[in-house]
Amino acid sequence: MSSEKLKETGKLCIPGMRLSLSNKEFVSGPGTYELRGYIYATLCGTLKMELDENEVTVVSVESPRTPSILPRTGDIVTAKVTVVNPRMVQCVILCVGSSVLVRPYRGILKKEDIKATEKDRVDPYKCYRPGDVILARVLPMTEIHWYHLSTAENELGVVIATAEGSPQGISMLPISWSEMQCPKTLVKESRKVARVIPENINEALFPVKDNSTTELEIKQDK
Incomplete structure (x- = not known):
């Protein structure tokens, strides 16, 4: 090797x-x-x-073995989008908080649970695409085989995404709360971008730098 x-x-x-x-x-x-x-x-x-x-x-x-962990109402989960249609987004739940699941669970994100405002005008395809990694909150279960999710909060939404036609492995960067851009091809795509905070994100998978706001804090102090 x-x-x-x-x-x-x-x-x-x-x-x-x-x-x-x-x-x-x-x-x-x-x-x-x-x-x-x-x-x-x-x-x-x-x-x-x-x-x-x-x-x-x-x-x-x-993968770490955590067989006793199941998504519960109110939990923040990490999920990967699999299907997007005009009414809903389907995904697989990979992590609960900072714990990686041994087996994935099916999640569903209804159109009205994607954003907190203008729920009737939301276009799921402009918020999520298959392959996106998202943060979502677990809602009370209404079906046996699906976990209902919500990304209505500002802190929830897309954390990792690749633009169509971008080279394999190159993730887009957020340029606003509703748009991401590929740094290689400069292609822009609409997304419901998560305003990630350290206590929500799985630090093992998506490390957060402690000094990310240092420059802003220095300017404010001046």
């Missing part, structure tokens, strides 16, 4: 992240899948690479 790949062992992964080439040297292991010559993560967890008896590197993702 190359020294570069060894350095990557232990890094944090989220579902859909490209981990390695898939060839005679690298094969897909637990927590990953192979697609078009590459290996991708299917879990939130840490990257693991080890040699098997045939001297082939097995690429896998290990």
Whole structure:
């Protein structure tokens, strides 16, 4: 195994992240899948690479075991959008607070729960796209097989998104509370952007810098 790949062992992964080439040297292991010559993560967890008896590197993702944790009403969860239509947004819940789930749970975000204002005029497709990673709050359950979610609060919404046509792995940056831009292609897309605060975001997956507001605070002090 190359020294570069060894350095990557232990890094944090989220579902859909490209981990390695898939060839005679690298094969897909637990927590990953192979697609078009590459290996991708299917879990939130840490990257693991080890040699098997045939001297082939097995690429896998290990996830902390938290079987007793379930989303509860009022919890802030991290979810990945899977389907968007004019009436609702479907997603899979990956984390509850800072705890990574062993298995994902299905969540649903109705049109009227996306924003706090102008609920009848909300266009779900201008707020979320499949593949987006979002923060949402769990609402009281009304169906057995779905967790109902809301992103009506300012702190909730998209935290990670990739623009259509952008290179794999390059996330867009927020330029307003309703728009994000790809730093590579400069393509802009509409999103319901989360105003992320440290106590809501999963620090293990999305680190928050402590000095992010230092410059602003200095200017205010002056």
